[in-house]
Amino acid sequence: MTTAFARHKLTFVVHPAAPATQPLSEVWKAITPAAVLALDEFSDADAAAMQAAGVRVIVAMHASARKRWREITTPEHPLGAAQARHLARTHERLGYAYPDDERVGVFADPRLEGVREVCAELGLPAPDVRTVPLDPAAAAEAVQGWLAADPPVTGICAFNDEIAMAVLAGAARLGRNCPRDLAVVGVDDVPGAAVAQPPLTTVVRDFDVDAEHYARNIMAALKGERLPAGAVDDGVRLKIRLNLRPAHAERSPMWTGAAGCGAARSPTRDPRPAPPPAPRCRRSARGTGGRTRAARRRPCRRG
Structure with missing residues (x-):
């Protein structure tokens, strides 16, 4: 700024x-x-x-x-929308990790609204919203609540990276594996996100674009000019790391049923036809005139 x-x-x-x-x-x-x-x-x-x-x-x-x-609008709901769209590719129920600091509610509420809009658009249940303090024990309570839901909540949109890392800490405290059991997406791409366990997928925004947007609008207002309509396109993008489980389409056909956090997988019969039996080992020798004659049967020895 x-x-x-x-x-x-x-x-x-x-x-x-x-x-x-x-x-x-x-x-x-x-x-x-x-x-x-x-x-x-x-x-x-x-x-x-x-x-x-x-x-x-x-x-x-x-x-x-x-x-x-x-x-002058600062778009916050696109951040939550980006989180939800990414998680909705592989998860059927999402949660929102809300901060316990009421001072940042002005940011958290529109981000949560973005998650709600995407869930409604895609026909998913409304996000399960739980307050997550920056404390492993308290975060574990929120994680336990998500996992105990019916059906379980397996994709978490966190208010920011700090809250996302608290969710990861809570899951680890419960002995849960991320991303196998719970996938988390943060916001801001703070330096610690890259070294989190597992590395944190996060939503990134271009603050330089935001700052220039404010400066130009203030200058226009001071000159008595009309302010541009609508919100700034702040170049929201995802920085994808390693904390999302494979997509449904990539799962092995040997398994069906729920694949969420703690959900049991039930084996089913493989619908693919069984391979033909291996042929018996035979040797042949080529005789004169290009004819092929069967060799005397001998025990098949494999090196």
């Missing part, structure tokens, strides 16, 4: 909105910003204070349904 705004000759200043920090109204008076962005929508009191301090543009990056202020 700092680099993107600098290209437009603007300085990007970050102020955390926490009880222990300086009141927002004092910040507006001290620096008189040209524009203010926030993760969520503003209260009426904050908005009035900003306008009184001379702030020309107020932007809520993740506003609720009320949307009282100018909004």
Whole structure:
């Protein structure tokens, strides 16, 4: 964000909105910003204070349904949708690992909505949503709940990579194997995702594209120009590693039935015809005139 705004000759200043920090109204008076962005929508009191301090543009990056202020949308639900589409290729019931930090609910809720939309589109049950703390024992409880469901939940869309790795830790604590028993997809591709056990498949977004989108929209607002309609195409992509089980189509015809976490596989008869019996060992010798005559039968010796 700092680099993107600098290209437009603007300085990007970050102020955390926490009880222990300086009141927002004092910040507006001290620096008189040209524009203010926030993760969520503003209260009426904050908005009035900003306008009184001379702030020309107020932007809520993740506003609720009320949307009282100018909004520049940050697309979050495509992240959840990408997770669900990937898992739905090989899993019939999905779960969502929700964070236990209410401060990130503004990100988690639209991602979860993306998962729900894909499940509805593909005719799958609604995702089984469980809160997963960053604690192996607590995560194991969530994993146990997914596996005990009927039918079991075998594909997990996690809020981010940290929550995904907590799910992996919970599964390991229960003696479960990932991806054989449970497949997990995270978001963000943090450095630890590559060395997780197993390496974590994750959804990646281009933050440079997002930052430039915000900078251009703020500049357009400051100039009184119309903001582009719709959300930014942020280049969401999957970084696939090794934590998904093989697709249904790739399973051996020798097995049928459920292949989810902890589900028993029942052997069935192979429908393929049995191979013909091996021919008896015979030797032949070629005589004169190109004729072939059977040699005297001898014990067949195989080297």
